[in-house]
Amino acid sequence: MRVVCPHCLAVNNVPKKDSYKKANCGKCKQSLLDTKPMELNERNFDEVIANSDIPVIVDFWAPWCGPCKMMAPNFERAAESFPLKARFAKVNTENEQNLGARFGIRSIPTIIVFKDGREVDRVSGALDVNALSSLASRYAV
Template identity: 45%
Template sequence: MADTAKLVCMTCGQANRVPLARLTERPICGSCGDPLITGKVAELDAATHDKATRGDDLPLLVDYWAPWCGPCRMMAPEFAKAAQTLGAKARLAKLNTEDHPTVSQRAGIRGIPALILYRKGREIARLAGARPAADIVAFVQSNTGAVPG
Protein backbone atom coordinates (compact mmCIF):
# COMPACT_ATOMS: atom_id res chain seq x y z
CA MET A 1 0.00 0.00 0.00
CA ALA A 2 2.30 2.71 -1.24
CA ASP A 3 -0.39 5.38 -0.94
CA THR A 4 -0.76 4.99 2.85
CA ALA A 5 1.45 5.60 5.86
CA LYS A 6 1.54 3.49 8.99
CA LEU A 7 1.39 5.63 12.14
CA VAL A 8 1.42 4.43 15.73
CA CYS A 9 -0.96 6.33 18.01
CA MET A 10 1.12 8.10 20.65
CA THR A 11 -1.76 7.76 23.14
CA CYS A 12 -2.79 4.10 22.93
CA GLY A 13 0.00 2.50 20.84
CA GLN A 14 -2.37 1.21 18.14
CA ALA A 15 -0.98 1.04 14.58
CA ASN A 16 -3.08 2.95 12.02
CA ARG A 17 -2.95 3.19 8.22
CA VAL A 18 -3.55 6.72 6.91
CA PRO A 19 -3.85 7.72 3.24
CA LEU A 20 -0.91 9.98 2.35
CA ALA A 21 -3.29 12.53 0.87
CA ARG A 22 -5.01 12.89 4.28
CA LEU A 23 -1.95 13.40 6.50
CA THR A 24 -2.59 17.14 6.73
CA GLU A 25 -6.28 16.64 7.60
CA ARG A 26 -5.65 15.76 11.26
CA PRO A 27 -6.23 11.99 11.04
CA ILE A 28 -7.40 10.25 14.21
CA CYS A 29 -6.64 6.87 15.74
CA GLY A 30 -9.14 4.18 14.80
CA SER A 31 -8.93 2.76 18.32
CA CYS A 32 -8.97 5.68 20.78
CA GLY A 33 -9.96 8.61 18.54
CA ASP A 34 -7.00 10.81 19.47
CA PRO A 35 -5.22 12.77 16.70
CA LEU A 36 -2.30 10.95 15.08
CA ILE A 37 -0.61 14.15 13.85
CA THR A 38 -0.90 17.16 16.11
CA GLY A 39 2.10 19.37 15.43
CA LYS A 40 2.91 18.93 19.13
CA VAL A 41 5.49 16.88 20.99
CA ALA A 42 4.22 13.55 22.34
CA GLU A 43 5.50 12.06 25.60
CA LEU A 44 6.37 8.38 25.06
CA ASP A 45 6.37 5.42 27.38
CA ALA A 46 8.61 2.42 26.68
CA ALA A 47 6.01 0.35 24.83
CA THR A 48 4.83 3.19 22.58
CA HIS A 49 8.45 4.21 21.92
CA ASP A 50 9.28 0.72 20.72
CA LYS A 51 6.17 0.43 18.52
CA ALA A 52 6.58 3.90 16.99
CA THR A 53 10.33 3.69 16.33
CA ARG A 54 9.89 0.28 14.70
CA GLY A 55 6.66 0.89 12.85
CA ASP A 56 6.11 4.52 11.82
CA ASP A 57 6.41 5.30 8.13
CA LEU A 58 6.74 9.05 8.74
CA PRO A 59 10.01 10.35 10.16
CA LEU A 60 9.92 10.26 13.97
CA LEU A 61 12.36 12.42 15.93
CA VAL A 62 12.73 11.37 19.57
CA ASP A 63 14.26 13.67 22.19
CA TYR A 64 15.86 11.60 24.98
CA TRP A 65 15.86 13.86 28.05
CA ALA A 66 15.60 13.97 31.86
CA PRO A 67 13.88 16.47 34.18
CA TRP A 68 17.11 17.29 36.05
CA CYS A 69 18.93 18.22 32.82
CA GLY A 70 19.15 22.02 32.38
CA PRO A 71 19.93 21.94 28.63
CA CYS A 72 17.03 19.49 28.12
CA ARG A 73 14.60 21.87 29.82
CA MET A 74 15.99 24.83 27.86
CA MET A 75 15.54 22.99 24.56
CA ALA A 76 11.94 21.85 25.27
CA PRO A 77 10.25 25.01 23.88
CA GLU A 78 12.50 24.92 20.80
CA PHE A 79 11.61 21.26 20.23
CA ALA A 80 7.92 22.21 20.47
CA LYS A 81 8.43 25.00 17.89
CA ALA A 82 10.13 22.52 15.55
CA ALA A 83 7.15 20.14 15.91
CA GLN A 84 4.79 22.93 14.86
CA THR A 85 6.99 23.92 11.94
CA LEU A 86 7.31 20.38 10.60
CA GLY A 87 3.57 19.69 10.87
CA ALA A 88 2.63 16.50 9.02
CA LYS A 89 6.12 15.98 7.53
CA ALA A 90 7.53 14.44 10.72
CA ARG A 91 6.37 13.62 14.22
CA LEU A 92 8.32 14.68 17.30
CA ALA A 93 8.26 12.90 20.64
CA LYS A 94 10.24 12.76 23.84
CA LEU A 95 11.24 9.99 26.21
CA ASN A 96 12.22 10.58 29.82
CA THR A 97 15.45 8.61 30.29
CA GLU A 98 15.04 8.72 34.07
CA ASP A 99 11.68 6.91 33.87
CA HIS A 100 12.77 4.53 31.08
CA PRO A 101 16.49 3.76 31.55
CA THR A 102 16.35 0.44 29.68
CA VAL A 103 15.05 2.14 26.53
CA SER A 104 17.76 4.79 26.61
CA GLN A 105 20.39 2.13 27.30
CA ARG A 106 19.15 0.05 24.34
CA ALA A 107 19.27 3.17 22.14
CA GLY A 108 22.88 3.79 23.17
CA ILE A 109 22.21 7.17 24.79
CA ARG A 110 25.41 8.38 26.44
CA GLY A 111 24.50 12.02 27.01
CA ILE A 112 21.36 14.12 26.98
CA PRO A 113 19.66 15.82 25.33
CA ALA A 114 20.04 13.40 22.45
CA LEU A 115 17.91 13.44 19.31
CA ILE A 116 17.46 10.29 17.25
CA LEU A 117 15.61 10.34 13.94
CA TYR A 118 13.79 7.14 12.95
CA ARG A 119 12.02 6.21 9.75
CA LYS A 120 10.32 2.96 8.77
CA GLY A 121 11.78 1.06 11.69
CA ARG A 122 15.36 2.26 11.33
CA GLU A 123 17.51 4.88 12.98
CA ILE A 124 18.67 7.24 10.24
CA ALA A 125 20.52 9.99 12.15
CA ARG A 126 21.55 11.32 15.57
CA LEU A 127 22.18 14.77 16.96
CA ALA A 128 23.59 15.52 20.41
CA GLY A 129 23.08 18.59 22.57
CA ALA A 130 20.48 21.31 22.94
CA ARG A 131 19.53 22.98 19.66
CA PRO A 132 17.31 25.85 18.52
CA ALA A 133 14.16 25.03 16.55
CA ALA A 134 15.73 26.03 13.23
CA ASP A 135 18.57 23.53 13.73
CA ILE A 136 16.12 20.76 14.65
CA VAL A 137 14.00 21.43 11.55
CA ALA A 138 17.13 21.58 9.36
CA PHE A 139 18.35 18.28 10.86
CA VAL A 140 15.06 16.55 9.94
CA GLN A 141 14.99 18.14 6.48
CA SER A 142 18.57 17.23 5.64
CA ASN A 143 18.06 13.60 6.65
CA THR A 144 14.59 13.03 5.16
CA GLY A 145 14.01 15.65 2.49
CA ALA A 146 10.91 16.79 4.42
CA VAL A 147 9.73 20.32 3.71
CA PRO A 148 7.96 22.06 6.64
CA GLY A 149 4.22 22.30 6.47
Protein backbone atom coordinates (compact mmCIF):
# COMPACT_ATOMS: atom_id res chain seq x y z
CA MET A 1 0.00 0.00 0.00
CA ARG A 2 1.12 3.57 -0.65
CA VAL A 3 1.86 5.72 2.40
CA VAL A 4 3.02 9.35 2.42
CA CYS A 5 5.90 10.06 4.80
CA PRO A 6 4.76 12.59 7.42
CA HIS A 7 8.28 14.07 7.48
CA CYS A 8 9.39 14.50 3.84
CA LEU A 9 6.16 13.71 1.91
CA ALA A 10 7.81 10.93 -0.11
CA VAL A 11 5.41 8.21 -1.24
CA ASN A 12 6.43 4.80 0.15
CA ASN A 13 5.19 1.34 -0.75
CA VAL A 14 4.61 -0.60 2.45
CA PRO A 15 3.38 -4.19 2.73
CA LYS A 16 -0.03 -4.40 4.38
CA LYS A 17 0.23 -6.11 7.79
CA ASP A 18 -1.85 -6.36 10.95
CA SER A 19 0.86 -4.57 12.93
CA TYR A 20 4.28 -3.08 12.35
CA LYS A 21 7.39 -3.12 14.52
CA LYS A 22 9.38 -0.91 12.18
CA ALA A 23 8.73 0.96 8.93
CA ASN A 24 11.02 3.72 7.73
CA CYS A 25 10.77 6.12 4.81
CA GLY A 26 12.90 5.10 1.85
CA LYS A 27 13.90 8.73 1.28
CA CYS A 28 14.46 10.41 4.67
CA LYS A 29 14.77 7.19 6.75
CA GLN A 30 12.45 8.53 9.49
CA SER A 31 9.72 6.34 10.92
CA LEU A 32 6.47 5.93 9.01
CA LEU A 33 4.96 4.81 12.31
CA ASP A 34 5.03 8.41 13.61
CA THR A 35 1.43 9.21 14.59
CA LYS A 36 1.84 12.93 15.28
CA PRO A 37 -0.75 14.69 13.08
CA MET A 38 0.71 16.19 9.90
CA GLU A 39 0.23 19.86 9.06
CA LEU A 40 -1.42 20.15 5.65
CA ASN A 41 -1.55 23.24 3.45
CA GLU A 42 -2.40 24.13 -0.14
CA ARG A 43 1.03 22.97 -1.35
CA ASN A 44 0.86 19.43 0.08
CA PHE A 45 -2.84 18.69 0.65
CA ASP A 46 -3.74 17.12 -2.71
CA GLU A 47 -0.49 15.13 -2.85
CA VAL A 48 -1.07 13.58 0.58
CA ILE A 49 -4.76 12.80 -0.07
CA ALA A 50 -4.16 11.35 -3.56
CA ASN A 51 -1.12 9.24 -2.62
CA SER A 52 -2.44 7.67 0.59
CA ASP A 53 -3.93 4.20 0.46
CA ILE A 54 -4.72 4.57 4.15
CA PRO A 55 -7.52 6.97 5.15
CA VAL A 56 -6.50 10.53 5.96
CA ILE A 57 -8.47 12.05 8.83
CA VAL A 58 -8.22 15.83 8.63
CA ASP A 59 -9.04 18.26 11.44
CA PHE A 60 -10.00 21.68 10.04
CA TRP A 61 -9.33 24.08 12.94
CA ALA A 62 -8.20 27.62 13.85
CA PRO A 63 -5.92 28.86 16.66
CA TRP A 64 -8.59 31.20 18.07
CA CYS A 65 -11.20 28.41 18.37
CA GLY A 66 -11.74 27.23 21.96
CA PRO A 67 -13.33 23.85 21.06
CA CYS A 68 -10.49 23.26 18.55
CA LYS A 69 -7.89 23.79 21.28
CA MET A 70 -9.82 21.49 23.63
CA MET A 71 -10.00 18.75 20.99
CA ALA A 72 -6.34 18.93 19.87
CA PRO A 73 -4.97 16.61 22.60
CA ASN A 74 -7.80 14.13 21.91
CA PHE A 75 -6.94 14.17 18.20
CA GLU A 76 -3.27 13.41 18.96
CA ARG A 77 -4.18 10.64 21.43
CA ALA A 78 -6.58 9.00 18.98
CA ALA A 79 -3.91 9.11 16.26
CA GLU A 80 -1.56 7.05 18.45
CA SER A 81 -3.78 3.99 17.97
CA PHE A 82 -3.55 3.99 14.15
CA PRO A 83 0.08 3.80 12.98
CA LEU A 84 -0.02 2.91 9.25
CA LYS A 85 -3.76 2.24 9.58
CA ALA A 86 -4.88 5.88 9.19
CA ARG A 87 -3.03 9.19 8.85
CA PHE A 88 -4.20 12.06 11.05
CA ALA A 89 -3.64 15.58 9.75
CA LYS A 90 -4.58 19.15 10.55
CA VAL A 91 -5.47 22.17 8.41
CA ASN A 92 -5.27 25.60 10.04
CA THR A 93 -8.20 27.35 8.32
CA GLU A 94 -6.88 30.74 9.43
CA ASN A 95 -3.75 30.22 7.30
CA GLU A 96 -5.36 28.01 4.64
CA GLN A 97 -8.59 29.85 3.89
CA ASN A 98 -8.74 28.49 0.34
CA LEU A 99 -8.79 24.90 1.64
CA GLY A 100 -11.52 25.81 4.13
CA ALA A 101 -13.57 27.35 1.31
CA ARG A 102 -12.87 24.45 -1.07
CA PHE A 103 -14.34 21.96 1.41
CA GLY A 104 -17.19 24.20 2.55
CA ILE A 105 -16.02 24.43 6.15
CA ARG A 106 -18.76 26.41 7.89
CA SER A 107 -17.90 25.61 11.50
CA ILE A 108 -14.80 24.43 13.27
CA PRO A 109 -13.61 22.03 14.30
CA THR A 110 -14.72 19.90 11.37
CA ILE A 111 -13.23 16.45 10.81
CA ILE A 112 -13.23 15.09 7.24
CA VAL A 113 -12.21 11.52 6.42
CA PHE A 114 -10.64 11.02 2.99
CA LYS A 115 -10.26 7.55 1.51
CA ASP A 116 -9.08 6.69 -2.01
CA GLY A 117 -8.64 10.41 -2.71
CA ARG A 118 -12.19 11.48 -1.90
CA GLU A 119 -14.26 12.60 1.08
CA VAL A 120 -16.14 9.70 2.69
CA ASP A 121 -17.25 11.17 6.02
CA ARG A 122 -17.55 14.49 7.84
CA VAL A 123 -18.27 15.44 11.45
CA SER A 124 -18.53 18.97 12.85
CA GLY A 125 -17.86 19.82 16.49
CA ALA A 126 -15.28 18.79 19.06
CA LEU A 127 -14.98 15.04 19.62
CA ASP A 128 -13.52 13.06 22.51
CA VAL A 129 -10.85 10.37 22.08
CA ASN A 130 -13.41 7.56 21.89
CA ALA A 131 -15.49 9.27 19.19
CA LEU A 132 -12.35 10.07 17.14
CA SER A 133 -11.09 6.50 17.50
CA SER A 134 -14.48 5.10 16.51
CA LEU A 135 -14.56 7.35 13.42
CA ALA A 136 -11.05 6.28 12.42
CA SER A 137 -11.81 2.58 13.05
CA ARG A 138 -14.63 2.65 10.52
CA TYR A 139 -12.18 3.42 7.71
CA ALA A 140 -8.77 2.19 8.94
CA VAL A 141 -7.01 -0.42 6.83
